[in-house]
Amino acid sequence: MNPGYELPLDEAAYSFGFLDEYAKREVRRTILKAICIPGYQTPYASREMPMGRGFGTGGLQVTLSLVGPGDTVKVIDQGADDSVNAVNLRKFIELTCPKVDTTEHTRDASLIQSRHRVPEMPLTEAQVLVLQVPYPDPLVVVEPSEARRKVMHGEGDYSRLLTKLYEDIVQFDEITISHRYPTRINGHYVIDPSPIPRYDVPRLHHCPALILLGAGREKKIYAVPPYTRAEPLVFDDVPFRTEDFRDAQGQRRACARCGTRDSFLDELIDDDGNKLWQCSDSDYCNSQLASGQDSTREVAQ
Amino acid sequence: MKRILEVRGLSKIHGHGCPRCIDSTGPEVDSNICPHCGAVVAAHDISFDLHEGEILGIMGESGSGKSTLVKTLFFDETPTVGEVLFFDGERQWDLFALNAAEQRWLRNHRFGMVYQNPHLGLNFKVSAGGNIAERLLMSDLSHYGEIRERARQLLARTEVLPERMDESPKQFSGGMQQRVQIAKALATQPPLLFLDEVTTGLDLSVQARILDLILEIQQELGTAMIVVTHDLGVIRLLTGRTIVMKYGRVIESGLTDQILEDPQHAYTQRLVASAL
Numbered sequence: 001m002n003p004g005y006e007l008p009l010d011e012a013a014y015s016f017g018f019l020d021e022y023a024k025r026e027v028r029r030t031i032l033k034a035i036c037i038p039g040y041q042t043p044y045a046s047r048e049m050p051m052g053r054g055f056g057t058g059g060l061q062v063t064l065s066l067v068g069p070g071d072t073v074k075v076i077d078q079g080a081d082d083s084v085n086a087v088n089l090r091k092f093i094e095l096t097c098p099k100v101d102t103t104e105h106t107r108d109a110s111l112i113q114s115r116h117r118v119p120e121m122p123l124t125e126a127q128v129l130v131l132q133v134p135y136p137d138p139l140v141v142v143e144p145s146e147a148r149r150k151v152m153h154g155e156g157d158y159s160r161l162l163t164k165l166y167e168d169i170v171q172f173d174e175i176t177i178s179h180r181y182p183t184r185i186n187g188h189y190v191i192d193p194s195p196i197p198r199y200d201v202p203r204l205h206h207c208p209a210l211i212l213l214g215a216g217r218e219k220k221i222y223a224v225p226p227y228t229r230a231e232p233l234v235f236d237d238v239p240f241r242t243e244d245f246r247d248a249q250g251q252r253r254a255c256a257r258c259g260t261r262d263s264f265l266d267e268l269i270d271d272d273g274n275k276l277w278q279c280s281d282s283d284y285c286n287s288q289l290a291s292g293q294d295s296t297r298e299v300a301q
Numbered sequence: 302m303k304r305i306l307e308v309r310g311l312s313k314i315h316g317h318g319c320p321r322c323i324d325s326t327g328p329e330v331d332s333n334i335c336p337h338c339g340a341v342v343a344a345h346d347i348s349f350d351l352h353e354g355e356i357l358g359i360m361g362e363s364g365s366g367k368s369t370l371v372k373t374l375f376f377d378e379t380p381t382v383g384e385v386l387f388f389d390g391e392r393q394w395d396l397f398a399l400n401a402a403e404q405r406w407l408r409n410h411r412f413g414m415v416y417q418n419p420h421l422g423l424n425f426k427v428s429a430g431g432n433i434a435e436r437l438l439m440s441d442l443s444h445y446g447e448i449r450e451r452a453r454q455l456l457a458r459t460e461v462l463p464e465r466m467d468e469s470p471k472q473f474s475g476g477m478q479q480r481v482q483i484a485k486a487l488a489t490q491p492p493l494l495f496l497d498e499v500t501t502g503l504d505l506s507v508q509a510r511i512l513d514l515i516l517e518i519q520q521e522l523g524t525a526m527i528v529v530t531h532d533l534g535v536i537r538l539l540t541g542r543t544i545v546m547k548y549g550r551v552i553e554s555g556l557t558d559q560i561l562e563d564p565q566h567a568y569t570q571r572l573v574a575s576a577l
Contacts, residue, residue, distance in 0.1 A: 151401065154402075157405065159435055159439040160424075162434075162443065163427055163431050163434055164427075166430075166431055166434045166438070166445065167427050167428060167431045170428060170430065170431070171467075235443055235444060235445035235448075236443050237444050237445050237446050237447075238445045
């Protein structure tokens, strides 16, 4: 972003949060409807944003409609606060929402916009998680016609999705969906929970925080309200598995930076070509590192 | 005998239709296109009963409305007017008074359909076993091991090699595709099965084996069937009672033997005579 550029706030051409009040009102109304019908893909008039579709415009519109003075916003991209997408969206929010604080700490945030991860730190009732969604409809892989998909959703007919899982097990002995795992909300609608890894799917289940999913290009908003059932589609005798990060000896890998063994890890390759594993959630990694240093300091004293 | 299906005054008109449609179409005028409004009277005022374990044949030339009739009963098409009652144990269903979800439930749980073209009945993007799994999943079975076992049994029953259950039906011969379709239709052990020209286009020895299979299934499971065909051999072999249709109307109905030995309507007479 051009550092010298400022949006002409004084000329009142842009209202608080970039979107005009009518647009925000419409998004809020859509959010209410989405919360009332857990998992239902509520259509809305996705506005043009000053960034390309696919860069998180759906999530951003939800965030900008909800944010107000006194809020603290955190933006993450694949768990990290410092990647290009996260930094740019955060800067945009800082630019268009005066008096709104931004943070990198999950604990301090009241509104968290995320791309493809649920933060490691458990969310609270006071928080709202906004996920950016590229493809909202899980049925798109089995049914190309949207009209027919709507009927299938309405009737709760997900047998063809399960057939796909059956085929996976037949061919590969396990379900090969690594992210966007179809998840049933409150016993009816199956959602595509944005490209979060399987590891994060159980965190949606009975989550104390409100989770909103916004798809800008596909013009849909859907929600997992607080304390709502979110169950991945599975067969009765094939349990749902998450990434376990075990090495060849069956040991749980630790983060190369902070040493924790209970987080989602990214695989990296260093300059010498060695494989490294590191926390994907940078805030969690930093906090683990800080508390580790605290405890070593205590030991030294 | 217990009735399983009661069809009363079923009609299907494609197009807007006009008051003169019915009088100006039919076998008497040799057309099912209304000369006044251009609507197509695909079927008009069809009534019949079907009993448990019975096989009813519907015979007629192309465009006589026999497939339309079966597709309507299987909810592939909606009728213009008419009433159909389906008796299922203690329950009685008025087919066209049900909502879409109830229709889908009946279709998945209590009916089976075998189409002439396997592309309509099978999903070629998934394996043969997957096709049967899909139908079992539709009827709310969600135990992987059980689904697999049932699919294997069904394919063995319809003489498809169980070793080939994980192959795509694309790689199967036409006869085998029909067998997979039959296995899929039978997956939920439906009391009512629709067979739409199942042997058309197959060579004679394959036809014979599929017809044998259908008869065996009917004897074993007591499934009631409606068989649509223009092949008199199939009618003679499978069915007890037959309906003859032309231009959307029933022109003759009765016991199959009677119709084949002593046809009353001129069209049926010609049909039976030409089959020799």
